[in-house]
Amino acid sequence: MGATNPQIYYEDPLRHGEYKYVSFLDLVNNFIDNMTGDDTLIGQITRRKVIYQMKQGIRQFNTSNLREVKGCELELNDTLTAIYPPDYVSYVSVSYVDQSTGKLMTMNINPDLNTFPAFLQDNNANILFDHDGYILEGTSMNAELESQQNVITYEFDDNCFNNALGYGNYHRNTNFRIDATKNINGSFNTTNEGFHFSSDAISKVIMLTYVSDGLESNDDKNIKINKLAESALYAYVKWQLLTNKGNVQEYIVKRAEREYIALYRNATIKLMNIRHTDVMFLLNNRRNWLR
Amino acid sequence: MISINKTYEVVMFLLQKNNYGAIPPSQFNAFAELAVYSIFESLFYSDNLDTLKKGNHLTNSQYADLKKIREEQIDVYSIYSTPSNFIFDAPSGLWKFIGNDLYRATDLSLVNNTTKKKVSIEMGLKTQLNYAVNSSINPPNIYFPEYYRVGDDFKVYPEVITGHYVELLYIRKPKTPKWTYNIVAGNPMYNAGASDKQDVDLHISLYEKLIVKILQYCGVSLREIDIVQMAEGEEVKIIQKQS
Numbered sequence: 001m002g003a004t005n006p007q008i009y010y011e012d013p014l015r016h017g018e019y020k021y022v023s024f025l026d027l028v029n030n031f032i033d034n035m036t037g038d039d040t041l042i043g044q045i046t047r048r049k050v051i052y053q054m055k056q057g058i059r060q061f062n063t064s065n066l067r068e069v070k071g072c073e074l075e076l077n078d079t080l081t082a083i084y085p086p087d088y089v090s091y092v093s094v095s096y097v098d099q100s101t102g103k104l105m106t107m108n109i110n111p112d113l114n115t116f117p118a119f120l121q122d123n124n125a126n127i128l129f130d131h132d133g134y135i136l137e138g139t140s141m142n143a144e145l146e147s148q149q150n151v152i153t154y155e156f157d158d159n160c161f162n163n164a165l166g167y168g169n170y171h172r173n174t175n176f177r178i179d180a181t182k183n184i185n186g187s188f189n190t191t192n193e194g195f196h197f198s199s200d201a202i203s204k205v206i207m208l209t210y211v212s213d214g215l216e217s218n219d220d221k222n223i224k225i226n227k228l229a230e231s232a233l234y235a236y237v238k239w240q241l242l243t244n245k246g247n248v249q250e251y252i253v254k255r256a257e258r259e260y261i262a263l264y265r266n267a268t269i270k271l272m273n274i275r276h277t278d279v280m281f282l283l284n285n286r287r288n289w290l291r
Numbered sequence: 292m293i294s295i296n297k298t299y300e301v302v303m304f305l306l307q308k309n310n311y312g313a314i315p316p317s318q319f320n321a322f323a324e325l326a327v328y329s330i331f332e333s334l335f336y337s338d339n340l341d342t343l344k345k346g347n348h349l350t351n352s353q354y355a356d357l358k359k360i361r362e363e364q365i366d367v368y369s370i371y372s373t374p375s376n377f378i379f380d381a382p383s384g385l386w387k388f389i390g391n392d393l394y395r396a397t398d399l400s401l402v403n404n405t406t407k408k409k410v411s412i413e414m415g416l417k418t419q420l421n422y423a424v425n426s427s428i429n430p431p432n433i434y435f436p437e438y439y440r441v442g443d444d445f446k447v448y449p450e451v452i453t454g455h456y457v458e459l460l461y462i463r464k465p466k467t468p469k470w471t472y473n474i475v476a477g478n479p480m481y482n483a484g485a486s487d488k489q490d491v492d493l494h495i496s497l498y499e500k501l502i503v504k505i506l507q508y509c510g511v512s513l514r515e516i517d518i519v520q521m522a523e524g525e526e527v528k529i530i531q532k533q534s
Contacts, residue, residue, distance in 0.1 A: 025434055039346050047413045048437070051429040220434045 022230050024223035028054055031234055041252065042241050049244075050237060055215055057236040061229055062214035063089055065268040068226070073097075074206040076197060082206060083194040087216030094188055094195065096204040104207050110187035110198065232267040235260035293491040293498050296481050298323065299470045302505050314509055316472050316479050323468040323491060326504035330497055331465050334365050335395075364494040365462070369397065372459035379451065385444035392463040399438050399445060400458045412436045412447060412457065424448060466492040500529055 009015050031050055036042045069092050074082040095104035120128040120136040128136045186200030239256040242248050341358040344350050350357045376390040399412035415423055415437040424430055431437040431448040438447045447457055471485035493501060507522040
């Protein structure tokens with residue numbers, strides 16, 4: 001994916017911002033062309049092995065340092081659940097939209113929210129089975145209560161701690177520590193299929209930001225990564241191929257691993273988008289605070 | 292190409308039996324063909340050795356680049372198929388080469404009819420075919436297709452989509468050398484104008500090897516141990532010189 005004619009670029013919305021990415025097809029071709037074959041450390045290797053390791057690398061990079069965060073707006077159903085987007089791997093943040101101010105109010109995960117199935121039982125507490133021998137399931141107690149819209153409300157008072165970083169308003173517990181599960185913005189828990197929200201979330205619009213694994217398009221042509229991570233990805237593939245290859249001395253594998261770790265760190269730092277102006281701004285603020 | 296007549300004359304001169312019929316033209320042609328195939332096949336093994344030497348930095352660049360020299364000798368035979376001689380057989384789902392000069396397949400490419408852009412089709416391992424096709428992370432697709440040999444034919448995964456065709460890069464067979472002649476006063480005389488005349492289909496740098504090889508076969512045929520030994524000695528010298 002190279003620089004293109006400016007007119008074509010501006011007139012085609014699909015091309016906007018494309019120059020910061022390298023396509024998967026280019027990544028594979030570049031790697032095979034420059035890092036495999038006669039007179040290279042890796043030597044002859046099948047393309048499918050390169051593709052496999054390249055995709056594993058993209059998966060790993062996407063869920064760690066690439067920060068290609070996606071987002072979507074979700075409306076909840078009666079059971080206060082929301083199914084994961086099709087390319088969901090892990091969430092970054094879950095918020096609701098405050099409809100009066102338009103602000104995103106961050107919600108916290110609460111592992112105490114019941115997301116486990118309830119087995120159907122008879123009067124003697126014997127578990128009931130269907131005709132195939134599988135356990136019958138009912139609605140769990142917690143979910144049932146929430147579906148009855150038993151809304152819990154929180155009031156702002158002296159017991160509320162307004163988080164300075166904007167991460168919601170937390171109730172203090174008795175030990176004056178912040179208890180994330182008592183976030184006044186509401187909470188949620190995750191299941192294998194989606195999110196399960198607390199009753200605070202009734203009638204609210206949820207804003208979900210999440211990361212995918214970079215392979216979600218299911219089409220090799222659409223897979224791409226940020227150019228700043230390109231070298232680190234090549235180093236990852238090289239290291240993995242050498243690790244799996246026979247008759248390669250351990251010091252060579254270690255050298256490849258060190259190269260990968262160094263390039264990965266560099267890529268991570270570059271992708272953090274730290275600007276010197278931002279740093280100066282923060283440092284100046286620190287001086288103000290001290291006064 | 293090496294002149295067939297020149298080869299014939301040198302062989303006859305060395306045998307000291309110039310046109311006396313001890314080695315009739317038909318035998319010479321047979322020995323020449325055998326020699327061509329023997330030298331031709333050995334080029335691939337020599338190429339491997341040259342690659343190893345290059346990897347170990349035992350060769351140099353430019354005129355001392357042995358691998359380049361060897362590849363030049365092989366490149367003479369490397370050609371592309373055309374859409375008319377490499378065709379898709381729908382009932383069997385196989386790509387078939389319908390020419391008669393295929394010696395060894397080198398590479399397959401998926402070619403876009405319009406843009407002529409090529410994508411390399413990689414050869415897969417037959418024993419891993421099922422794993423490859425059923426893979427959820429890297430099955431063969433139109434960007435990274437694969438092929439498997441089925442007999443003399445080629446099975447390409449995935450099936451080639453409309454607007455594309457498959458091109459075969461292959462090593463063709465060397466042409467069969469033929470010294471053509473007319474009988475004049477009982478002796479065979481070279482006929483350069485014969486339509487079926489065929490020069491020796493080898494790189495000119497292999498001329499010496501060719502003569503030595505033909506001499507070996509002639510010596511065996513004539514039961515002349517001196518000729519065989521002389522030819523074998525020359526062959527050893529050539530190998531030592533090129534090692």
